[in-house]
Amino acid sequence: MKRFLSGNEALAEGVRLARPQVISAYPITPQTTVVERLAEMVEEGSLEAEYLHVESEHTALAAAIGAAATGARTFTATSSQGLLYMAECLTYASGGRFPIVMANANRALALPWNIYGDQRDSLSLLDHGWIQVYAQDNQEALDLALMAYAVAEDERVALPVMVCVDGFALTHTYESVDAPEQDAADAFLPPYRTDNRFNFEEPVSIGYSAGPEHNRFYAYHHHQDMRAAEAVVPEVEARFAACMGRRYPGMVEKYRTEDAEVVMVALGSAAGLVRTVVDALRERGVAAGMLRIRYLRPFPAARIASALAGARAVGVLEKDISFGATGTVYANVMQALASAGVAVPTLDFVGGLGGDDLSRAQVEGAFDDLLRLAEEPVAFAADPVVFLGISGAEGGAA
Amino acid sequence: MEVIWHARGGQGAFTAARALGAAAALSGGLHALAFPTFGPERRGAPMRAYTKIAASPIGDRSALRQADVVAYLDETLFDDGWEAELKPGGIVLLNAPHPAADPRIVCVDADAISAEVLGRPIPNTVLLGAIAALSDVVTLEDVHEGIKATMSVRLQEANLRIADAAFKAVGGGGSARASQELDARVAAGARPVTVHDASEAARQNVTRTPYLRETFALPEDFARSTCFTGGHLVSENAGWRSVRPVLDETVCTLCLQCYLLCPDGTIFKVRDEEGNVERVAVDFAFCKGCGVCAKACPAGCIRMVPERKEARA
Ligand code: SF4
Ligand code: SF4
Numbered sequence: 127m128k129r130f131l132s133g134n135e136a137l138a139e140g141v142r143l144a145r146p147q148v149i150s151a152y153p154i155t156p157q158t159t160v161v162e163r164l165a166e167m168v169e170e171g172s173l174e175a176e177y178l179h180v181e182s183e184h185t186a187l188a189a190a191i192g193a194a195a196t197g198a199r200t201f202t203a204t205s206s207q208g209l210l211y212m213a214e215c216l217t218y219a220s221g222g223r224f225p226i227v228m229a230n231a232n233r234a235l236a237l238p239w240n241i242y243g244d245q246r247d248s249l250s251l252l253d254h255g256w257i258q259v260y261a262q263d264n265q266e267a268l269d270l271a272l273m274a275y276a277v278a279e280d281e282r283v284a285l286p287v288m289v290c291v292d293g294f295a296l297t298h299t300y301e302s303v304d305a306p307e308q309d310a311a312d313a314f315l316p317p318y319r320t321d322n323r324f325n326f327e328e329p330v331s332i333g334y335s336a337g338p339e340h341n342r343f344y345a346y347h348h349h350q351d352m353r354a355a356e357a358v359v360p361e362v363e364a365r366f367a368a369c370m371g372r373r374y375p376g377m378v379e380k381y382r383t384e385d386a387e388v389v390m391v392a393l394g395s396a397a398g399l400v401r402t403v404v405d406a407l408r409e410r411g412v413a414a415g416m417l418r419i420r421y422l423r424p425f426p427a428a429r430i431a432s433a434l435a436g437a438r439a440v441g442v443l444e445k446d447i448s449f450g451a452t453g454t455v456y457a458n459v460m461q462a463l464a465s466a467g468v469a470v471p472t473l474d475f476v477g478g479l480g481g482d483d484l485s486r487a488q489v490e491g492a493f494d495d496l497l498r499l500a501e502e503p504v505a506f507a508a509d510p511v512v513f514l515g516i517s518g519a520e521g522g523a524a
Numbered sequence: 525m526e527v528i529w530h531a532r533g534g535q536g537a538f539t540a541a542r543a544l545g546a547a548a549a550l551s552g553g554l555h556a557l558a559f560p561t562f563g564p565e566r567r568g569a570p571m572r573a574y575t576k577i578a579a580s581p582i583g584d585r586s587a588l589r590q591a592d593v594v595a596y597l598d599e600t601l602f603d604d605g606w607e608a609e610l611k612p613g614g615i616v617l618l619n620a621p622h623p624a625a626d627p628r629i630v631c632v633d634a635d636a637i638s639a640e641v642l643g644r645p646i647p648n649t650v651l652l653g654a655i656a657a658l659s660d661v662v663t664l665e666d667v668h669e670g671i672k673a674t675m676s677v678r679l680q681e682a683n684l685r686i687a688d689a690a691f692k693a694v695g696g697g698g699s700a701r702a703s704q705e706l707d708a709r710v711a712a713g714a715r716p717v718t719v720h721d722a723s724e725a726a727r728q729n730v731t732r733t734p735y736l737r738e739t740f741a742l743p744e745d746f747a748r749s750t751c752f753t754g755g756h757l758v759s760e761n762a763g764w765r766s767v768r769p770v771l772d773e774t775v776c777t778l779c780l781q782c783y784l785l786c787p788d789g790t791i792f793k794v795r796d797e798e799g800n801v802e803r804v805a806v807d808f809a810f811c812k813g814c815g816v817c818a819k820a821c822p823a824g825c826i827r828m829v830p831e832r833k834e835a836r837a
Contacts (some may be wrong), residue, residue, distance in 0.1 A: 128549055128550065129550075129673075129676070130542070130545060130546040130549050130556075130673055240594035294559070295559075296560060296585075297560065297586045298560065299557055300542050300545055300546070300556075300557070300558040300559065301549065301555075301556065301557050301558075301582075302550065302556070303548040328742045372814055386703050397583075398582070398583030398584060398585055399583050399585065399586065400583075401583045402583040415809070420563060433739070483586045483587045484585075485586050486584055486586060486587055
């Protein structure tokens with residue numbers, strides 16, 4: 127059914143359709159309306175779940191871990207400082223191999239205090255063993271809530287998934303969304319069954335320790351199974367398409383990259399704007415393209431490298447900076463290019479920090495830089511990082 | 525069609541933005557985005573919302589700088605900047621009781637129209653109805669659907685009536701475009717709209733905090749620190765203020781409770797030549813109108829006075 131929903135409402139709708147048995151939550155802007163909606167659903171009876179209103183984010187995830195450890199399908203949500211506060215528990219969830227789905231409303235990190243959107247929160251926790259996927263619009267936020275469970279609970283994967291939605295740009299923006307019927311959702315996502323659970327008849331320990339002689343195996347399998355998700359994602363999306371009629375493009379989305387001379391890599395909702403600019407450039411005869419990274423973990427390095435291999439200049443547009451280095455997405459993309467032996471000049475466009483508007487003029491300026499970079503790579507040799515709104519008048523590195 | 529909504533928190537601008545988006549997306553068969561920019565998160569603070577409507581999916585989620593319709597739910601927010609936000613051929617929709625001289629400005633007495641139905645002025649739906657009358661993009665029927673999709677059942681009936689009344693008031697449904705009627709009114713000698721600059725008004729009779737803000741902070745000054753001598757303020761926040769403290773010096777005992785308790789440190793001591801405190805004063809460039817000082821004053825000598833009334837007087 128077609129509805130006009132905010133990203134958070136869409137996400138909550140997707141979660142409802144997935145029938146989680148336990149929801150534990152603590153409110154934080156811009157995530158709050160997700161768990162508020164879910165609380166209303168539980169109250170009005172449209173969702174049958176145990177709703178735990180806990181006293182902190184740390185407890186929200188700890189409770190989710192406890193619930194998942196009894197074999198329950200579990201949901202939680204957070205943002206920014208809340209995500210950092212639960213960081214300790216992130217590795218308990220992933221190391222424990224509990225297929226929790228958590229929504230993270232991407233928001234800046236303090237200090238300075240700021241409630242608005244950027245992606246520093248989830249990107250700073252890329253290494254905590256969770257699958258990370260980024261939605262570009264409200265429809266995808268809803269659909270990912272459902273697909274995330276299918277990926278997480280696949281026994282080849284058995285890992286938690288963080289569904290990242292851009293704060294405000296998605297969470298508080300309304301647009302029309304197609305909400306699937308419960309029957310279709312049920313056909314797509316069967317109930318969660320697992321052996322990795324606390325068994326009341328034959329109790330087991332779940333807070334295990336693994337000394338030097340065993341530790342590497344946990345790490346190795348965690349790594350391998352995370353990798354396996356790269357094969358599971360397309361399978362899940364094919365099943366989703368069969369049930370819902372909506373097809374998703376897998377780990378990455380290539381948009382007019384085939385013959386592109388300049389390609390912008392984007393993450394999350396910024397892709398909408400990049401796509402618009404790419405279309406405008408194409409109309410002017412400029413061979414521009416976009417590569418949208420959907421899953422950042424597991425990292426689809428080979429797919430990224432092959433999509434970028436033909437370009438003469440590549441940019442990464444991200445709402446993130448790893449201080450003193452580059453943006454985290456850029457660092458990852460560079461690793462993909464280097465591993466595949468792709469030599470192409472690159473720039474890292476850092477913008478939209480702390481809710482700063484990512485404007486069309488900035489993205490156009492960034493493409494101008496890429497076109498110039500393709501012609502004379504040396505001009506940009508000093509530093510690949512371009513702070514949009516600071517380095518140049520409208521986004522240029524000049 | 526693109527719409528910028530100007531309002532104060534609590535006036536329902538975002539609800540209107542959403543209802544318009546829903547009207548276009550759910551009933552009009554178009555694509556739409558509706559989103560707010562949250563300024564300071566409190567009632568009375570100026571905020572904006574945006575509605576973008578197009579025939580194809582909208583990728584650009586950035587804020588609008590110009591629009592076809594720029595709607596002001598609160599007349600005190602209308603200032604010299606209005607023209608810059610207008611696309612060629614665009615119109616301003618202003619909640620004001622009197623007509624405007626400039627044909628690009630359509631005045632609707634949204635407070636009165638909504639008060640007639642609701643008993644109190646809530647202007648948002650009035651402007652929705654007006655947009656249906658003035659634009660070819662959404663019809664009144666679409667707006668009805670938008671209201672139903674975004675407002676609780678309890679509020680729908682009254683708001684549908686308000687939209688209808690507004691549609692009529694702006695001349696919707698007739699054969700002549702509303703703007704023509706407007707031209708006629710202008711020709712008949714309508715009074716021009718008074719343009720308020722709220723921040724300028726607020727600065728009158730202001731003694732600046734002498735030791736704090738001779739100049740205002742620039743990014744270079746504050747970007748490396750979040751500690752400020754004057755609380756957490758790095759930019760003027762007088763725009764948040766919908767009520768201002770007015771201090772009766774004849775009653776003030778100089779107990780300094782207000783000085784201590786003002787959360788933003790915007791009350792300061794004024795000293796005489798010997799250095800004795802002779803009175804306290806408010807820095808209206810930073811006072812956000814929270815009213816803490818008025819509550820705290822044991823002598824009851826601080827009154828909170830609506831900015832709006834004063835601006836209109
Ligand atoms: S109204 Fe609030 S901000 Fe203004 S002077 Fe009083 S206490 Fe300070
Ligand atoms: S609290 Fe009242 S009496 Fe005391 S200094 Fe302030 S205005 Fe004067």
